[in-house]
Amino acid sequence: MSADRIVAEVAKNDLPQARLGWTMALVQTLIYGTFVGTFIVSPATMTRPLAPGMAVTVGTVGGLAAILSTMVLTGLYVLLANRLTAR
Amino acid sequence: MPRSILATLLLLGATAPALAGDSGGGGLNAAAIGMFVGIVLVTLGITYWAARRAHSADQFYAAGGQISGFQNGIALAGDMISAGALLGLAGLICSSGFDGLIFAVGYATGLPFVVFLVAERLRKLGRYTVADVLATRLSETPIRIFTAIATLIIVMFYLIAQMVGAGQLIRLLFGLDYLYAQILVGALMICYVMFGGMVATTWVQIVKAALLLTAGVAITLLVLARFGFDYDSLVARAIAVHPKHAAIMMPQVYSGSVWQSISLGMTLMLGAAGLPHVLMRFFTVPDTRAARVSVFWAVMCQSGFFALIFVIGFGALAIVGGDPAYLDPKGGIRGGGNMATVHLSHALGGDTLMGLVSAVAFATILAVVAGLTLTGASAVSHDLYARILGRGRASERSEIRASRLATVALGVLSVLLGIAFQTQNVAYMISLAYAVSCSSTLPLLILALYWGGLTTRGAIAGGVTGLVGAVLLTVLGPPVWVKVLGNAAPIFPLDPPTIVTMPLAFLTAFVVSVLDRRPASASVMSPAV
Numbered sequence: 001m002s003a004d005r006i007v008a009e010v011a012k013n014d015l016p017q018a019r020l021g022w023t024m025a026l027v028q029t030l031i032y033g034t035f036v037g038t039f040i041v042s043p044a045t046m047t048r049p050l051a052p053g054m055a056v057t058v059g060t061v062g063g064l065a066a067i068l069s070t071m072v073l074t075g076l077y078v079l080l081a082n083r084l085t086a087r
Numbered sequence: 088m089p090r091s092i093l094a095t096l097l098l099l100g101a102t103a104p105a106l107a108g109d110s111g112g113g114g115l116n117a118a119a120i121g122m123f124v125g126i127v128l129v130t131l132g133i134t135y136w137a138a139r140r141a142h143s144a145d146q147f148y149a150a151g152g153q154i155s156g157f158q159n160g161i162a163l164a165g166d167m168i169s170a171g172a173l174l175g176l177a178g179l180i181c182s183s184g185f186d187g188l189i190f191a192v193g194y195a196t197g198l199p200f201v202v203f204l205v206a207e208r209l210r211k212l213g214r215y216t217v218a219d220v221l222a223t224r225l226s227e228t229p230i231r232i233f234t235a236i237a238t239l240i241i242v243m244f245y246l247i248a249q250m251v252g253a254g255q256l257i258r259l260l261f262g263l264d265y266l267y268a269q270i271l272v273g274a275l276m277i278c279y280v281m282f283g284g285m286v287a288t289t290w291v292q293i294v295k296a297a298l299l300l301t302a303g304v305a306i307t308l309l310v311l312a313r314f315g316f317d318y319d320s321l322v323a324r325a326i327a328v329h330p331k332h333a334a335i336m337m338p339q340v341y342s343g344s345v346w347q348s349i350s351l352g353m354t355l356m357l358g359a360a361g362l363p364h365v366l367m368r369f370f371t372v373p374d375t376r377a378a379r380v381s382v383f384w385a386v387m388c389q390s391g392f393f394a395l396i397f398v399i400g401f402g403a404l405a406i407v408g409g410d411p412a413y414l415d416p417k418g419g420i421r422g423g424g425n426m427a428t429v430h431l432s433h434a435l436g437g438d439t440l441m442g443l444v445s446a447v448a449f450a451t452i453l454a455v456v457a458g459l460t461l462t463g464a465s466a467v468s469h470d471l472y473a474r475i476l477g478r479g480r481a482s483e484r485s486e487i488r489a490s491r492l493a494t495v496a497l498g499v500l501s502v503l504l505g506i507a508f509q510t511q512n513v514a515y516m517i518s519l520a521y522a523v524s525c526s527s528t529l530p531l532l533i534l535a536l537y538w539g540g541l542t543t544r545g546a547i548a549g550g551v552t553g554l555v556g557a558v559l560l561t562v563l564g565p566p567v568w569v570k571v572l573g574n575a576a577p578i579f580p581l582d583p584p585t586i587v588t589m590p591l592a593f594l595t596a597f598v599v600s601v602l603d604r605r606p607a608s609a610s611v612m613s614p615a616v
Contacts, residue, residue, distance in 0.1 A: 018537065021203040028203070029356075032196045036352040039189075039341050047336045055323035057336045060397065063188050067195045067394045074199050074386040078379050081207075085376065 017084050024077045028070065035066045118442025123261055126294075126450045130279065133290045137283035144483045147284035147490055148215035148465050149370040154289055156377035160384025162289045163368050165296030166458055167198055167359060167389045170252065170451040171517075172396075173299060177431065178424025180400030181408050184335025187400045193355025195393040200360045202382040208536045210369045210378040217366050217528060218470045221535050226543040228475055233550050235470040237527045238363045240554070242463035243501070244516040244523075245362075246456060250505030251513045253452040259422050260429065260445040265509060272456060273502035279457045280464060281494045285371055288457045295450040300388060302440075302447045306428070307395045309435040310402030321398070324405040330418075350586035357589070358521035361529030364462040403427040406434050460497050467493035515566035518583050522561055526553030526588035534596055542600045549596025553588050560584035 039046050039059065046059030145151050154162070172194060180187035213220035218234035250269060257268035279287045314321040329335050341348045359365055369378050404427075407413045407420065413430040415421045420430065429448070433441040468490030473481040481489075527550045534541045534549070561567060563578040581587065 017207075024203040025200055028196060028199050032192070032352070032356060035192060036189075036348065039338060040345055040348050043337055043341070047333075054319050055326055056319050059185065059336065060188070060322070063192045064394060064397055066192050067390050070195050070199045070386055070390045074202055074383055077199075077203060078383045081379055082376070 017081055020077065020080055020084065024073055028073055031066055031069045035062050038062070116438050116442055116445075118438045119261060119445040120442075122442045122446030123449055126446050126453070127275065129294060130275070130287075130291050130450075130453065133294070134279050134283040134287040137286035137290065140286055142487070144215070144469075144486050144490075146286060147487055148367075148469060150285040150289055152371060152373050154371040156372055156380030157384050158289070158293060159368060159372050159377070159381035161296045161388060162292040162371075163198075163365070163381060163385035164388035164392070165292040165299070165451075165454055166365050166368065167194065167385070168296070168299060168392050168451070169249075169455050170256065170448050172393070173303075173451055174256070174425040174428050174448055176396050177400045177403040178420065178427040180396075181404045181420055181427045182424055183339045184329060184331070184404075185338040186340050188397060189338045189340055190355060191393040191396040191400075193352060194359065195390045196356045197359035198382070198386050198389055200357065201365065202379075202386065205360065205366070205532060205536065206369050206378045206382050207375045209366060209532075210372065210375045212536075213370055215367075215370055215469050216465050217363055217532065218466070218474075221531060221546065222474075224535060225541070225546050229543055229547050231470045231474055233547055234528070234531075235466040237523065237550065237554055238466040238470075239463055240558075241363060241520045241523050241528070242459050242466070242497075243504075245520040246459045246463070246497070246501045247504045247508055248513050248516040248520070249452060249456050249459070250501050251508050251511075253456070254505060254509065256425060256448060256452065259426060260448065266506065269502050269505045272452065273498050273505075275453055276456045276460050277495055277498035279453075280461045280498075281491045284490075285461060288454075288461050289368075289371060291450075291457055292454045295447070295454040296388065298443075298447045298450055300392060302432070302444050303392050303395045303399065305440065306402070306432055306435060306444070307398045309440075310398050310406070310431070313402075313406065313435070318398070321405055322401050325401040325408070328405055328409040344580070346586055347581055350581050350583055353589065354521050354525055354583040354585040357525050357529060357585070358583075359524075361524035361527070361532065362520075363466070363524075363528065364458040366528075366532075367458075367462050367465065399428065399431070403431040407431050410434065456501070460494055460501070463497045464490050464493040467497075512570055515561060515571060518566045519558065519561045522557035522583045522585055522588060523554055525583075525585045526557040526592045527551075530589060530592040530596060534593070540600050541596065542603045544603045545596045545598075545600025548599040549592045549594075552595040553592025556588040556591055557584060560588060 046057065046062065048058050050056045050058060050061055140146055140151070143151070172191075176187045176191055178187075179190065209217075209220055212223050216234075217238070218231045221230045221234055250272065253272050254265040254268045257263050257272070258265050263271070279291055283290075310321065311318070314324065326332055326335065340351060369381075372378050372381055407427055407430045413421050413434070420427050422429075429441060429444055432444040436443075468486055472489040472493075473479065473486040477486070530553060531546050531550050535546065560579045561582070561584060564580070564584060565577045565582040568574050568577045568579075
């Protein structure tokens with residue numbers, strides 16, 4: 001089998017998975033982009049205390065949430081991709 | 088000021104020249120020396136064990152594809168958490184607050200991209216190096232030469248920066264002279280890679296990652312315990328201690344132009360996705376499913392660690408930043424920002440914990456330089472020697488010999504350059520490695536994996552444009568033009584230049600491929616080996 005055919009084969013076989021990959025990448029970009037973008041567009045939102053009298057800011061929680069989202073999204077991706085390839 | 092932070096932080100020893108003669112670190116401490124010797128013995132033991140297995144090319148480059156998904160995941164997390172992340176982030180939080188968290192978030196979001204888009208296809212198409220993957224559908228000779236050169240550029244800049252940082256750090260931690268530290272690190276990394284290949288490199292990385300996560304969790308729990316497990320009172324104390332108080336909750340890195348902020352954000356997120364020593368990890372697992380499992384564990388460990396930085400960083404500021412015993416007369420961290428985590432561990436757990444953290448930092452340096460050396464050696468021996476010079480007919484024995492020679496050559500070269508650059512500002516080298524990675528290897532890989540229209544000419548044109556653009560704009564930008572050459576203002580304002588060079592590389596590759604009517608000559612060449 002020629003190299004081109006191998007590539008074509010790979011591409012055809014995991015088309016649904018590629019779609020899943022790009023969707024996840026997009027979601028991750030949106031989450032990270034929101035975190036960075038809010039700091040650029042509206043710093044006051046991010047430096048506001050989470051609740052009156054607290055030292056922890058909205059940005060701190062947002063940053064932690066962005067990090068946790070990488071775990072959730074990766075877990076979800078692995079789960080879905082395993083199902084796709086099992087079929 | 089903010090422009091320099093990427094470089095400063097990525098490089099663990101960026102504060103170096105200022106530190107000369109100031110042994111403000113831990114100095115000699117029995118626990119640290121004991122664990123330091125322990126690490127050296129354990130890693131040499133691993134190398135001895137691996138050396139008996141690393142006789143084939145497959146073993147040397149890819150550990151025979153026998154690393155399990157879980158093990159590879161831990162090693163991959165180890166690759167992502169450099170000494171800069173362990174020591175530099177907390178130091179940055181001590182000096183300028185929230186900036187350190189911006190970097191933690193940026194780094195954490197990089198690996199998922201590799202997971203979603205690159206890891207599995209890479210494993211499916213490649214065998215030893217990234218060039219293997221590109222050569223499956225592009226004309227082999229030009230694409231291998233280009234990829235090998237890009238790999239060597241990234242590896243060398245990264246390696247020199249690590250070596251210089253390592254020399255300074257080891258002197259601070261263990262009181263060892265810079266010159267001896269260079270030779271020691273160089274000798275150990277040559278030893279791991281030359282005798283143990285990818286097997287030893289992976290296990291050194293696994294040992295380091297396990298130690299790193301243990302130390303990270305221990306410090307986090309001890310910091311939280313100090314504040315009655317109340318995160319808010321920890322942050323409140325950190326804000327009270329820092330001279331700028333509540334202002335530290337606004338990142339300084341975003342005080343520049345919007346383009347600057349976006350370019351930095353892109354580089355943090357995507358820089359790691361194109362680093363060849365990270366990508367090479369996916370060839371060590373048996374199949375695509377294992378590749379997927381490995382990235383799952385890698386993201387768990389890596390993101391978990393970056394989440395701990397939210398406690399460790401503010402903890403360092405709250406505890407160390409408020410204790411004159413750890414500060415120099417000017418109010419800065421004694422020994423420089425990289426010592427913040429080390430001082431924090433001393434404040435929390437005395438000499439024992441400090442010894443552990445120092446040893447972990449040392450292991451981190453060793454593991455990262457070993458991975459880089461192996462990747463550089465593979466580019467030379469597999470891509471350039473066996474596939475190009477030998478036209479794929481070089482014997483396995485001679486290929487392995489070439490890789491060992493390349494390992495020694497790269498190791499000696501990096502020690503010599505580490506010594507030559509001792510007093511130079513080498514922070515730009517990390518900026519450069521990340522910018523080249525984002526602007527050349529990553530675009531080529533994404534296009535090759537997902538766009539059937541990519542031609543060899545398009546790939547080379549795009550890759551060269553990205554590479555030259557990244558180098559040129561870094562030289563004309565703040566990291567070299569201002570900080571190294573001493574000019575007042577940069578010719579190109581952004582550091583890193585990714586926002587310009589990465590789209591440019593994609594666009595060039597696309598336009599040239601479309602104009603290049605001739606189909607890729609892939610069908611007349613043999614599948615990549």
